[in-house]
Amino acid sequence: MIKKVLGTLTIVALIYSCGTKQEKAENTIEKIKIEDLMANIDNYIDTDIAIGGIVNHVCAHGGKRLFLVSENSDVTIKVIPTEAFGVFNKELEGSSVYVYGIVKELRIDDAYINDLEKEMSEGVESEATHDGNHSGEEETTGIDSSQVQKIAEMRQEVAASGKGYISQYWIECNKIEAIEETGTEVVEKAVEAEK
Amino acid sequence: MKLRKLNRDLHRDLGYIFFAMTVIYGLSGIALNHIDDWNPNYVIRNKEVSVNISTLNLKTLSRENVIPLLNEIAPGEKYKNHYFPEEGILKIFIKDGNIQIDTRTGQGILETSKRRPIFHQVNYLHYNPKKWWTIFSDIFAGSLILLAVTGLFVLKGKNGITGRGAWLTSLGIIIPILFLLLYYWNVF
Numbered sequence: 118m119i120k121k122v123l124g125t126l127t128i129v130a131l132i133y134s135c136g137t138k139q140e141k142a143e144n145t146i147e148k149i150k151i152e153d154l155m156a157n158i159d160n161y162i163d164t165d166i167a168i169g170g171i172v173n174h175v176c177a178h179g180g181k182r183l184f185l186v187s188e189n190s191d192v193t194i195k196v197i198p199t200e201a202f203g204v205f206n207k208e209l210e211g212s213s214v215y216v217y218g219i220v221k222e223l224r225i226d227d228a229y230i231n232d233l234e235k236e237m238s239e240g241v242e243s244e245a246t247h248d249g250n251h252s253g254e255e256e257t258t259g260i261d262s263s264q265v266q267k268i269a270e271m272r273q274e275v276a277a278s279g280k281g282y283i284s285q286y287w288i289e290c291n292k293i294e295a296i297e298e299t300g301t302e303v304v305e306k307a308v309e310a311e312k
Numbered sequence: 313m314k315l316r317k318l319n320r321d322l323h324r325d326l327g328y329i330f331f332a333m334t335v336i337y338g339l340s341g342i343a344l345n346h347i348d349d350w351n352p353n354y355v356i357r358n359k360e361v362s363v364n365i366s367t368l369n370l371k372t373l374s375r376e377n378v379i380p381l382l383n384e385i386a387p388g389e390k391y392k393n394h395y396f397p398e399e400g401i402l403k404i405f406i407k408d409g410n411i412q413i414d415t416r417t418g419q420g421i422l423e424t425s426k427r428r429p430i431f432h433q434v435n436y437l438h439y440n441p442k443k444w445w446t447i448f449s450d451i452f453a454g455s456l457i458l459l460a461v462t463g464l465f466v467l468k469g470k471n472g473i474t475g476r477g478a479w480l481t482s483l484g485i486i487i488p489i490l491f492l493l494l495y496y497w498n499v500f
């Protein structure tokens with residue numbers, strides 16, 4: 118009998134400690150606004166963070182991309198869901214949220230652009246050219262004039278960078294929290310993935 | 313004899329179990345095949361709108377100022393948020409869409425999006441929304457192969473795999489091979 122009770126208590130204690138550890142981990146994540154993140158983004162690469170902003174656009178075809186903007190400037194960052202999160206709900210558009218996730222960087226140099234151009238001509242869609250405009254979602258075969266222009270612009274940017282590459286940043290999102298303002302109180306509620 | 317019965321039973325039961333999955337992936341497959349021609353997930357509508365905003369002070373534009381403006385442009389729509397994506401453009405988010413207004417002319421576009429019934433749900437499943445769904449759909453994909461193989465040996469005789477079945481199965485194999493020869497290997 119004692120063994121059974123002790124066993125049950127151990128399991129309960131383990132479950133409780135796992136829950137509180139996760140809660141503690143979430144509480145230690147730094148919350149910053151998107152404009153502050155973008156101003157110092159190199160300091161946050163591969164860091165767990167919560168970024169506050171407005172959901173400007175969710176890709177309607179699959180909900181696999183979301184674009185977060187700042188309230189008072191034109192700063193934008195792309196957000197991609199983790200496999201565990203699922204897909205984004207289009208109804209999030211216009212919501213003030215905190216996006217929890219890891220900041221990622223892609224360094225684009227001439228070799229990368231050459232590969233990208235080759236892939237585009239073979240009809241492979243790339244994250245590097247997906248900027249929230251729907252051309253990237255709709256074109257699936259061949260390379261069109263807008264893609265040629267994007268490639269040319271990227272080459273110019275790499276040349277102008279002076280360091281041989283340009284960086285693209287995005288967030289790998291594992292949780293979204295909606296910020297609801299009720300009078301003077303600000304309430305944060307976890308948002309579920311698309312249903 | 314026993315093997316044929318086992319084959320038939322397996323084909324029958326897998327067919328029953330994965331009936332719904334076959335319909336789901338069939339529908340979403342058609343939808344995604346034509347992704348360039350339509351949006352299978354949402355019905356998106358655009359409407360031109362215009363409003364007189366010359367009296368508004370855009371620098372101090374708040375929620376309280378935007379809601380009456382929204383009521384004028386699109387009565388009944390519920391305000392969510394607003395911001396200026398670029399100079400001269402005001403974007404107002406509403407419950408199922410947004411309105412972008414050129415603040416110099418007062419002209420704008422009201423975009424609304426509504427979930428497309430059935431297709432929204434089947435496409436959601438097709439996009440592998442969760443890990444366990446990926447596992448389940450992998451089981452389904454494996455079972456489809458098993459269904460196809462067991463299907464070859466359900467019937468005996470002139471309509472079986474040694475008769476009519478051989479011709480039709482060959483046709484089904486030749487079509488994708490022909491396509492590969494034409495467009496993948498560029499043989500001709």
